[in-house]
Amino acid sequence: MSMQIGVGFLGAGTVGSALIRRLIYESDAIAAKTGLDLVVRGIAVRDLAKDRGIVIPPGLLTDRPRDVVDDPKVQIVIEVMGGLDPAGDLVMRALNSGKAVVTANKELMASRGRDLLAAAETAGVSLLFEAAVGGGIPIIRPLSESLAGERITSVLGIVNGTTNYILTRMVEEGIAYEEVLAEAQELGYAEADPTADVGGGDAASKAAILASLAFGTWVDGSQVTREGIEDLSTEDFVFARRLGYIPKLLAIAEYSEDSIAVRVHPTLVPLDHPLASVRGATNAIYVSGPSIGELLFTGPGAGGEPTATALLGDVIMSARERLAGTQVKSRIRFGTGRLRDVADFSTKWLIRTTVADRPGVLAQIAAVFGRHEVSIKSVWQDGRGDEASLLLVTHESPEGDLQLAVSELAGLEVVSYVDSVMRVYNDES
């Protein structure tokens, strides 16, 4: 019916295979809905013999990714191999030769995105990456297009399904971190090397991309302050729950007073907050601004099929642009904003200490916080004697001040240990 558009794959893992299956076996449905005839021209994989659970027509598979990128019949390159190398150079090569690129690679976009987007603009082609953040949730296009006229002040949410799954099970079933992780690995919810997920790196890449689009200032993934979930204990969660909180790994990007703060860390969320009920692999992202108030996007943050839907949406948009004869669309301009120093990040805190339950203890502890201008919101004591637990929740305080107060606290004779220091979701502002 209409002109054929050739697509080529770099990679055919879970997400890639899901999209290949749809492009090959549901092409009629796609054509009926979009009027586009998308044809898979090549699929580059590392292992030609691997079973991918789908029947791939003969002649499509290759272990030379350059052949796919250089194939004159490929107009759109779909990069789902992941990682920085060789993905980055292949994407750059595709763009430079005038091909549109659709990618799910958050790590690549967070580290080389600015250069790649510039190369795409120079070449007059599209580089689309809806699938890089939030899996099947449309968030990149809403941020960069629908909200292009809004001065966004914050983007905040749960953007890593693996850690959310692990935290959910730790909280709900009281199982230790190591045990849940091992189980998640067995079920395929966590990678053999889980570092990128549990260390916060994956979420940091996504936070960098969201911040860059939201604030129009390029934020590199490496500039995102991060803390993972590896050191969290179920014991902390029990105490937090008594005070009405549940832990979530949050990505937080804020714009205020002409500076930008982007960070990823475990955060205690009030039980009645909508984020508290986001379980398992679901992602949820808040976008706030002076005019729109607060928007919330919720959906499947990972998984082959949802992510393939996000990729397919981008492929369809690229194909439509190509058929319209143009792919030049400067989606966002990146200015220069100042990144805030970690010491200036402000939040509320929950500090758990083990103290000797004696008269005057609280006065000593309160004095330490007072000296560092950290204001205490509530205090809660559990147990008596030499091993009493003392929980303190502060008002919003800069990280620098809090750290100074905590290290002084640890030196007090009446304080046996500072068991944990956790950030608390800031609902004061």
Add this chain to the structure above:
Amino acid sequence: MSMQIGVGFLGAGTVGSALIRRLIYESDAIAAKTGLDLVVRGIAVRDLAKDRGIVIPPGLLTDRPRDVVDDPKVQIVIEVMGGLDPAGDLVMRALNSGKAVVTANKELMASRGRDLLAAAETAGVSLLFEAAVGGGIPIIRPLSESLAGERITSVLGIVNGTTNYILTRMVEEGIAYEEVLAEAQELGYAEADPTADVGGGDAASKAAILASLAFGTWVDGSQVTREGIEDLSTEDFVFARRLGYIPKLLAIAEYSEDSIAVRVHPTLVPLDHPLASVRGATNAIYVSGPSIGELLFTGPGAGGEPTATALLGDVIMSARERLAGTQVKSRIRFGTGRLRDVADFSTKWLIRTTVADRPGVLAQIAAVFGRHEVSIKSVWQDGRGDEASLLLVTHESPEGDLQLAVSELAGLEVVSYVDSVMRVYNDES
């Protein structure tokens, strides 16, 4: 810096004024973020003397909308006058003369959208309407672009802020419908003539637009089955709450078995469902499909500023397309799908009756439902004697069967009244 793009307004009410203010007084910020120089060339209003709360530079206001449409310096027409006439003909005229149109007019899109979109395509210009549904929530673009590759099976949600505000107050404070409505009118949350909101017409227009985009089959607003909230009583809500439900006016568009069902009606939602906690003027829209599972979009469904943000996003996209030298983008193809008959709509039901509390009553009632193949899920009786309340919740049943059962029920000697029949959110499937 870059080429100027002229925009003209048709209408300057709450939404229009909010956008005019931003385009005139925040043009530097918009230019910095987007690289676009958007210039307001004309504003057509009915009453030139009306105070709009903003200082409009001299020479922009006119009471002849055609002058704005025909102004050669206007490249993008922003239609925020509402209603079908003269808005429809003005939009058509603008499109035919090669101008892009951005509109917030759900009524117009639901009744003439198909023709207008066809005219836009013929003229090679854009007709964008993100602001027509969900106020500041990006939903049109995600549905028609990000999810272009998904076979969406349902779109469901709260899309009218006025009725949600009224229902929220009725439920939470037990105030009667008439009283809440009068108060809402005083506060400006409801129009002097509230029919479009409380009668479900506004939600029906939005449901038609969502269904058309989701399923690729054009659904006209007039084809949407609707029931408003005018006849709901707080007494019904008290009974519903005891059974764990809260009333919401839902717009529901479903695709199944090759037919489409689109409807708007009050629905009892389980208290623990996320929609139950959507209060006041907030909108919440679920989109479901086999690959993406379930997405939820939540945000401000009305109000000048949020809606202006949605319009501005569309204006920016139109301007970018114009600068790129093309506005031809077939966003969606409309095929022909079958609309399902109301009698075949299936849902669960809550029926409240007043009965004489005698042996054998339930057997008689159960027999009536059984004859019409409506299966009863639970029964609950309140009070004794001749004026006992009997509540029945059914399993999912077609509307036709249910109505037959209810009319037979009303004829039973032991049934004094059928007090109310309400649809219950179907969480079985």
